[in-house]
Amino acid sequence: MDYIFALLADPTAWVALITLIVMEVVLGIDNLIFISILTNKLPEAIRPKARQIGIGAALVLRLLLLGSVAFIVKLVDPVITVFSHSFSWRDLILIAGGLFLVWKATKEIHHYVDPDPGPDKLNPSVVATSFSGIIVQILILDAVFSIDSIITAVGMTNHIPIMFVAVIFAVVTMMLAATPLANFINANPTIVMLALGFLMLIGTTLIADGFGFHVPKGYIYAAMSFSALVEMLNILSRRARQKANKQENSKTIE
Secondary structure, three states, X not given: OHHHHHHHOOHHHHXXXXXXXXXXXXXXXXXXXXXXXXXXXXXXXHHHHHHHHHHHHHHHHHHHHHOOHHHHHHOOOEEEEEOOEEEEHHHHXXXXXXXXXXXXXXXXXXXXXXXXXXXXXXXXXXXXHOHHHHHHHHHHHHHHHHHHHHHHHXXXXXXXXXXXXXXXXXXXXXXXXXXXXXXXXXHOHHHHHHHHHXXXXXXXXXXXXXXXXXXXXXXXXHHHHHHHHHHHHHHHHHHHHHHHHHHHHHHHHO
């Protein structure tokens, strides 16, 4: 208890907490976009349940990982060497997660671009659109994003309580933002393609990071923010044209 009171009285701990909360919320955007796109493929009645399960699983995974910080720290130790390049478990997990994200984003883009894609050879039973299939895919990416998130937290502070508070705050923010974001994506079809492009970018970044080529996340999020701003202007432009056309049609009828 004295330890907690000491943290509460320490201005440095508060700065670390606020910084870590911002970082965790930003890192959670990737996960949230993925969950929103996947759950929008389900019937509307069960979408909220799928989002709650997906985000709840992210919270459980991150808290479990925080409870084993000593194990998480060891994930950055080299385990294999290929062509004189060493890979840690974290690297291998990021590469696998990045490949999955690139494959999934590419598959979804193909689905939206090709009006008649034919049977899914990789998934003939169409499990991907089932509730359980969606949850499995969310859990896979939850694990990847959770490990990356916790390693970031460990690198920023040594205080476990600060990590717990930051992670819980970030996941609660995700829960509050999940439904509005999913509804916005669903109501604006062009946003789906932009979000899938984001996922492909994030997947490529994860793969590069796994191979030791670190891309500053500031660049990634700056590019995403600029693209989102341009798309917002496009949406406003389309709505203005639609409004003008309606007014013109109403005058013609009169």
